[in-house]
Amino acid sequence: QVQLAESGGGSVQAGGSLRLSCAASRFVFNGYCLGWFRQAPGKEREGVAVIDTDGSTRYGDSVQGRFTISRDSLENTLYLQMNNLKPEDTANYYCAADSGRCTRYNGHVTRNRADFAYWGQGTQVTVSL
Numbered sequence: 397q398v399q400l401a402e403s404g405g406g407s408v409q410a411g412g413s414l415r416l417s418c419a420a421s422r423f424v425f426n427g428y429c430l431g432w433f434r435q436a437p438g439k440e441r442e443g444v445a446v447i448d449t450d451g452s453t454r455y456g457d458s459v460q461g462r463f464t465i466s467r468d469s470l471e472n473t474l475y476l477q478m479n480n481l482k483p484e485d486t487a488n489y490y491c492a493a494d495s496g497r498c499t500r501y502n503g504h505v506t507r508n509r510a511d512f513a514y515w516g517q518g519t520q521v522t523v524s525l
Contacts, residue, residue: 397422398420398422398423398493398513398514399420399421399422400418400419400420400421400491400492400493400514400515400516401418401419401421401516401517402416402417402418402489402490402491402516402517402518402519403416403417403418403419403519404416404417404519405489405519405520405521406520406521406522407522407523407524408481408521408522408523408524409523409524409525410481410482410483410523410524410525411480411481412481412523413477413478413479413480413481414478414481414521415475415476415477415478416432416475416476416478416489416491416519416521417473417474417475418430418432418473418474418475418476418491418516419472419473420472420473420474420493421472423493424472425467425469425472425473425474426449426469427449427495427496428449428493428494428495428496429446429447429448429449429493429494429495429496429497429498429499429505429506429511429512430446430447430465430467430474430491430492430493431443431444431445431446431447431465431491431492431493431498431507431512432444432445432446432463432465432474432476432489432490432491432492433489433490433491433492433509433512434485434487434488434489434490434521435487435488435490435518436486436487436488439487441490441509442456442507443456443506443507443508443509444456444459444463444465444476444489444507445459445463445464445465445476446465446498446505446506446507447465447466447467447474448497448498448505449496449497449498450497451467452505453465453505454504454505454506454507456507458484459478459485462478462479462480462481463476463477463478463479464476464477464479465477474491476489476491478521481521481523482523483523483524483525484523485521485523486521486522486523487520487521488518488519488520488521489518489519489520489521490515490516490517490518491515491516492509492512492514492515492516493512493513493514494511494512494513494514495513498511499511
């Protein structure tokens with residue numbers, strides 16, 4: 397069974413940086429669509445960044461230019477580098493995976509949570525002023 401475990405969350409002041417990691421086990425990283433999602437209290441879970449099997453990426457508008465998703469196939473680990481953090485980035489962050497290439501809509505890599513079958517438990521990120 398696919399297992400995902402996030403780490404790297406914490407508390408940081410606005411303008412700071414954090415790097416989230418997601419360690420994958422019991423499946424071969426290559427050949428999976430991978431993504432980071434987040435959910436704030438009272439809000440829907442939203443797609444933050446997704447990376448396809450060929451390395452192509454897609455970001456949410458609110459994090460474009462500040463966050464970078466990457467994958468290390470040798471380490472079987474997914475990363476999310478978050479820079480210039482803002483209070484509105486405060487949320488529980490989840491990594492997700494789905495076998496095969498990412499689903500695409502109108503040519504764009506999906507950020508739809510329904511397109512991901514496997515989820516980690518989440519790691520909390522809190523950004524204060």
